[in-house]
Amino acid sequence: MKLKPSLLLLLLTCTALSSKSHPNDETCLTSLKQSLKDPTNSLQNWTKPNFANPCSGFTSYLPGATCNNGRIYKLSLTNLALQGSISPFLSNCTNLQSLDLSSNSISGPLPTDLQYLVNLAVLNLSANSLEGEIPQQIAMCAYLNVIDLHENLLTGLIPQQLGLLVRLSAFDVSNNKLSGPIPASLGNRSANLPRFNATSFQGNKDLYGYPLPPMKSKSLSVLAIVGIGLGSGLASLVLSFAGVCIWLKISEQKMALEEGKITQLMPEY
Ligand SMILES: *[C@@H]1O[C@H](CO)[C@@H](O)[C@H](O)[C@H]1NC(C)=O
Ligand SMILES: *[C@@H]1O[C@H](CO)[C@@H](O)[C@H](O)[C@H]1NC(C)=O
Numbered sequence: 001m002k003l004k005p006s007l008l009l010l011l012l013t014c015t016a017l018s019s020k021s022h023p024n025d026e027t028c029l030t031s032l033k034q035s036l037k038d039p040t041n042s043l044q045n046w047t048k049p050n051f052a053n054p055c056s057g058f059t060s061y062l063p064g065a066t067c068n069n070g071r072i073y074k075l076s077l078t079n080l081a082l083q084g085s086i087s088p089f090l091s092n093c094t095n096l097q098s099l100d101l102s103s104n105s106i107s108g109p110l111p112t113d114l115q116y117l118v119n120l121a122v123l124n125l126s127a128n129s130l131e132g133e134i135p136q137q138i139a140m141c142a143y144l145n146v147i148d149l150h151e152n153l154l155t156g157l158i159p160q161q162l163g164l165l166v167r168l169s170a171f172d173v174s175n176n177k178l179s180g181p182i183p184a185s186l187g188n189r190s191a192n193l194p195r196f197n198a199t200s201f202q203g204n205k206d207l208y209g210y211p212l213p214p215m216k217s218k219s220l221s222v223l224a225i226v227g228i229g230l231g232s233g234l235a236s237l238v239l240s241f242a243g244v245c246i247w248l249k250i251s252e253q254k255m256a257l258e259e260g261k262i263t264q265l266m267p268e269y
């Protein structure tokens, strides 16, 4: 029996699509499953046999994962009450273009190894409990279009290297614990690049600089603290001075009284 060329092509395509996963993807998915905690069992199909063969065409047996050419290229696990942390081995999913783990309760640091995801265009880790600093190495992911890290517990400075990401069209680090100056490479980008307004930076107590409004209230409160300090210092000085005066007055009166007694006791000559 001779197969029609089109049927042969279809068969070949099917074999290609159902082929075993790339070993790096398997490491990536296994490690991510291990590092995340899944109290509501949303990742129930994230099991060993499916890690070895996660792709069936464009769809995946792993809810939240999307495949392209037999490789994981999108991970979207949002609003699943996930806890735990992001495994550095996530970087073994080297074809990953989009990573969206937003609206969970993931903690721990943003792995520096994310820098090896050279195809990454979308990074959305917003509304989690991520801690530590934003690694400057993220700037190695040259195709990044979206960096959304709003509503986390991130600290430290915003790396100015992120300003090198010329494709960046969405950037949001609002409502974290970031500090220091906003790099001009992000706060005041050149005219031909998409610009980010104060909304991208607000809600970080110790972050300052354009496009955030000047920190009037802060300098006022500093003045107020200095004022209170000086005022209370002066007040205690006045009080202790008054105390000394009263004490002097009393002892003076006592002395006068004593003197009076003495003069009374003294026989008159
Ligand atoms: C879970 O994986 C199996 C293959 O191991 C697949 O047949 C099934 O459809 C998957 N379920 C979901 C909800 O993706
Ligand atoms: C997998 O990721 C780890 C952590 O980033 C790295 O050390 C290792 O070299 C990677 N393995 C491969 C095959 O890329």
Ligand SMILES: *[C@@H]1O[C@H](CO)[C@@H](O)[C@H](O)[C@H]1NC(C)=O
Pocket (backbone or CB within 6 Å): 078, 102, 103, 124, 126, 146, 147, 148, 170
């Ligand atoms: C990131 O995810 C959140 C929640 O899923 C969504 O509201 C937000 O629009 C996303 N950010 C971007 C830049 O698409």
Ligand SMILES: *[C@@H]1O[C@H](CO)[C@@H](O)[C@H](O)[C@H]1NC(C)=O
Pocket (backbone or CB within 6 Å): 188, 210
């Ligand atoms: C923004 O950059 C332009 C051009 O480099 C400069 O003239 C301007 O003063 C900057 N604005 C702020 C608020 O830093």
Ligand SMILES: *[C@@H]1O[C@H](CO)[C@@H](O)[C@H](O)[C@H]1NC(C)=O
Pocket (backbone or CB within 6 Å): 197, 198, 199
């Ligand atoms: C800030 O930019 C966002 C889009 O990035 C837009 O939706 C919002 O209206 C802007 N806010 C102001 C105050 O310009």
